[in-house]
Amino acid sequence: MPKVTFRTDWCKGCGLCALVCPKQIIVIAKDKINQKGHSPAEITDQSKCIGCAFCATMCPDCIIKVEK
Amino acid sequence: MVVFEKPKSLCDVPLHYCPGCTHGIIHRLVAEAIDELGIEGRTIGVAPVGCAVMAYNYFNCDMVEAAHGRAPAVATGIKRADPENIVFSYQGDGDLASIGTAETVHAATRNENITVIFVNNAIYGMTGGQMAPTTLPGQITQTSPYGRDVKHCGYPVKISEMLSQLEGPEYIERVAVNNVKNIRAAKKAIKKAFQNQVEGKGFSLIEVISSCPTNWGLSPEKALQWLEENMIPYYPLGVYKDRTAQKEAESK
Amino acid sequence: MSEKVLMKGNEAIAEAAILAGCRHYFGYPITPQTEIAAYMAKKMPKIGGCFLQAESEIAAINMVYGVAGAGKRVMTSSSSPGISLKSEGLSYLAGSDLPALVVNVQRGGPGLGGIQPSQSDYFQATKGGGHGDYKMIVLAPSSVQEMASLTVKGFDLADKYRMTAMILADGTTGQMMEPVNLSEVEVQHYDKPWAVTGTKMQREHNIINSLFLEPEELEKYNFARFERYKEVEENEVMVEEYLMDDAEICVVAFGIAARVSKNAINEARKKGIKVGLIRPITLWPFPKKTLLAAADKVKQFISVELNMGQMVEDIELATKCKKPVTLCNRTGGMIPSPQQVLAAIEEADKGGQA
Numbered sequence: 001m002p003k004v005t006f007r008t009d010w011c012k013g014c015g016l017c018a019l020v021c022p023k024q025i026i027v028i029a030k031d032k033i034n035q036k037g038h039s040p041a042e043i044t045d046q047s048k049c050i051g052c053a054f055c056a057t058m059c060p061d062c063i064i065k066v067e068k
Numbered sequence: 069m070v071v072f073e074k075p076k077s078l079c080d081v082p083l084h085y086c087p088g089c090t091h092g093i094i095h096r097l098v099a100e101a102i103d104e105l106g107i108e109g110r111t112i113g114v115a116p117v118g119c120a121v122m123a124y125n126y127f128n129c130d131m132v133e134a135a136h137g138r139a140p141a142v143a144t145g146i147k148r149a150d151p152e153n154i155v156f157s158y159q160g161d162g163d164l165a166s167i168g169t170a171e172t173v174h175a176a177t178r179n180e181n182i183t184v185i186f187v188n189n190a191i192y193g194m195t196g197g198q199m200a201p202t203t204l205p206g207q208i209t210q211t212s213p214y215g216r217d218v219k220h221c222g223y224p225v226k227i228s229e230m231l232s233q234l235e236g237p238e239y240i241e242r243v244a245v246n247n248v249k250n251i252r253a254a255k256k257a258i259k260k261a262f263q264n265q266v267e268g269k270g271f272s273l274i275e276v277i278s279s280c281p282t283n284w285g286l287s288p289e290k291a292l293q294w295l296e297e298n299m300i301p302y303y304p305l306g307v308y309k310d311r312t313a314q315k316e317a318e319s320k
Numbered sequence: 321m322s323e324k325v326l327m328k329g330n331e332a333i334a335e336a337a338i339l340a341g342c343r344h345y346f347g348y349p350i351t352p353q354t355e356i357a358a359y360m361a362k363k364m365p366k367i368g369g370c371f372l373q374a375e376s377e378i379a380a381i382n383m384v385y386g387v388a389g390a391g392k393r394v395m396t397s398s399s400s401p402g403i404s405l406k407s408e409g410l411s412y413l414a415g416s417d418l419p420a421l422v423v424n425v426q427r428g429g430p431g432l433g434g435i436q437p438s439q440s441d442y443f444q445a446t447k448g449g450g451h452g453d454y455k456m457i458v459l460a461p462s463s464v465q466e467m468a469s470l471t472v473k474g475f476d477l478a479d480k481y482r483m484t485a486m487i488l489a490d491g492t493t494g495q496m497m498e499p500v501n502l503s504e505v506e507v508q509h510y511d512k513p514w515a516v517t518g519t520k521m522q523r524e525h526n527i528i529n530s531l532f533l534e535p536e537e538l539e540k541y542n543f544a545r546f547e548r549y550k551e552v553e554e555n556e557v558m559v560e561e562y563l564m565d566d567a568e569i570c571v572v573a574f575g576i577a578a579r580v581s582k583n584a585i586n587e588a589r590k591k592g593i594k595v596g597l598i599r600p601i602t603l604w605p606f607p608k609k610t611l612l613a614a615a616d617k618v619k620q621f622i623s624v625e626l627n628m629g630q631m632v633e634d635i636e637l638a639t640k641c642k643k644p645v646t647l648c649n650r651t652g653g654m655i656p657s658p659q660q661v662l663a664a665i666e667e668a669d670k671g672g673q674a
Contacts, residue, residue, distance in 0.1 A: 145386020
């Protein structure tokens, strides 16, 4: 089953991953804040992930790992 | 099975770029090309002056920091010192198309066997958003506060078009990193630019149309939209020169 | 066995560089040093080296920066206006602690100036020229033989101290022909583990860089660099003393000015005037100790220069102004005649300050 993991502490919350996710399962967690002071991206429903790696392709900070 | 992870040629450190800045994507594409070609141990990168000034901290290969605009000359020296090594420069628009125009043009016309990654985001980022040689007509920046007036300060420099008129260079392509499809095309182009050097074909330059959300005053998402609607029409994507393909076509 | 060949000063520099193991030369045409480039253009392709005519002086010095970073011996040459253009690169070489050899065959300035010999880049060479706190080792040949031997020495010193060495010559020494012995060149070799040669996946990546955004870090590097400069000042001063044992008047001159001065001194000695010469061979490090010691013995210094009096200041500093320093000079491409220098010596001998 596809799995996406975020290195949340390096996330800058730019939201480009969420923008390109075809399943719309990535959100910027407005209620959270990481060490850098950004609200990080997180996945809402891992089970819907198809492992397309669009999010990782678009991530400017290279914090996303995709497994299948 | 891992389908996507950080390439080995990128150091395991956080990048200093602003949220949504596409420099990080371009860094990754360069690192992926180096990984896939298995050349990390003999690759030397040259960092510019501009936002990517600290690129020497991000690539795992040997790195040299050049003076503003001089990266192609520095890369020339490194390449001539040991032609077996793979040498690339990573430069922004102010660095490559303004202060370093002479170095760029002459490295190209010599067909210097190096790879140049040219990041065009139409603005000076590091100094806080001044007009760049590639700033669009009418575009507002800190030093063109009423919009770039072409009567007063001239037109943007179209580097890919310009360099493709030279006999020298092997390969010139313009790509963009505003969506997944374009990023994949950019990756292919960058890898080809390195492959050309490995094969001794000569000067390859990939112009990457890129965004600067901070200095454009837009959200990362809006910046990509602006890029698509304004920059790509002015800077059309595509291969501007491919000498090997040209020769093959002629011989048929 | 010594074998002497007749060579032009500029060619002697080029040949000596090759003997010193330099296989990379980058330059841009400018009078009066173009013979160096022409010599390299002929020789380098035949010995597996690289001669490349750059698009500008700025590009040339940055190509030098690239080769120096890659750990190989490299040089460029130019003349005064061209050195101004290279000054950006000289600062970066210093900031990145890279060894290189730069030749300045000086011509008259400022601006486009002229193409006749000059020493008016003394300040530029010895005080920096580019921005930031830095020094270059500055070597001043006064014969064609020294054009060769100081070139070899310059490469060695550059590698040893990770600095730029500059040959500060002038149009005369560049253009004149003299017999040279190149058969006894000994070259030192230095390891360069810092060079960007590719990691071969066997070490951490090397970084050649002069950017340090943390002021504490930049200060640390500057302090360390000046510790090294102190070593150079202690160990590498070169100076010639001529007829100084009983001298009451001391002429100080380098390069072509020293040759003219020697003629004048010989004439003055015939007239019974006790005059000698101190000839700095290294302009930086400056022979401060030799001059200070002389200040206790002589009654006056005469600085003979092809400029408006630049070295005068260093002589005054070195001698702590213990004795008067007068200037005997020509500028704009003119050379003082032995008669002019002799007149200055005679004036000093009479007790007046020429």
